Amino acid sequence: MFDEGKLLATGGVSNIEGAGGGGLATWALITGYGTHDGFGVDAHITYLNFPAYSLTTWGVAAGLWDRVELSYARQHFDTEEIGAELGLGHGFAFDQDIYGAKVKLIGDAIYEQDSWLPQIAAGVQYKQNDQGLVDRLVGAKSADGVDYYVAATKVFLEDSLLVDTTVRATRANQFGLLGFGGDGNSGYSPELEGSAAYLFSRKFAVGAEYRTKPSNLAIAQEDDAWDIFAAYFLCKNLSLTVAYVDLGNVVIANHQSGLYLSAQAAL
């Protein structure tokens, strides 16, 4: 049943929202190593350390028949000193649950090397954070929201290159950690995620990502995010990702960039 039949690295890693992808971007690949005839499951933990904040995320995900992906992730956003400056208390934290589902619609990122058609998947993420009161204080409209996305991923094997483009409709402020919608803009905005990775070997890939985000809150401009990453797949059961991530301005803290560390265990 857990056939571990997919090729190494072809389920991607676990991204910041717990979906199969890179770090910031969600990919069309189905997480884990289950093939068309089996299942794959994985668990991950990710830690991001910024000058003013830290974010710890853990989660579990399942890939069914290399067709459907279900995921759950919990994000813990620690405001450290900024919490005190905002009058919330030092170490004030936002916790957010993210429930995700993704379905592969058409194409195959790996096998169909004679076609330009990428693997295309559509997905939905329900996000709910536990600080509705504070969310409203900073100007957000609600503490929960739904993201919708379409992802297109292709491995250009001839050039050892993976490319992804994802369009996301979202109301989330800082991935939802600061609520959804805002006094600036409360509706959905179309946002873009892109990744490119060069495969140095079957085990090792290096790449860069870019992700645009809405800027809904009047109190602070929200910037786009980008990263450069290196992922190492020790075997199908374990991968490690290291990245340098830049989120730009996050509420009253400018230029939040820092280290991203992630480990994924898969079956």
Add this chain to the structure above:
Amino acid sequence: MKAGQSIVFAFIAIAALSTSVKAADALYHDLGERPGIANIVDDATANFLADDRIKAIFDNTNIDRFKGLLTDQLCVVAGGPCIYKGRSMHDAHKGLHLTDHDFNALVEDLQKGMDEAGIPFPTQNRLLARLAPMHRDVVTR
């Protein structure tokens, strides 16, 4: 003048032709031509036969003949001057009921074989890129 023009055109045509032949042959050359490909096939086949996931597929296979056919086929796929006389991929795998799991096991054993033959990873991928579409003829279940 007319003859001169013809010669120039012929020269350009030959240059263009030789460039395209060269491009088609680049992968064949990088794999070590026919001897290099035969070497890869030896290593890969040893891996297939030692792989508990897929070795049963070869129970009724004449291994020497299989190696010869696979070498011819990879030679053709790589752009080499060979002739593949075997059955089509669809006909050769019809009735074997191979799965993605089997196909990927074969790929992994081929990759290992290319490692053993000292083929660099980007060159391996150039060959795999041409083999990958065979998935639709090989996997029938």
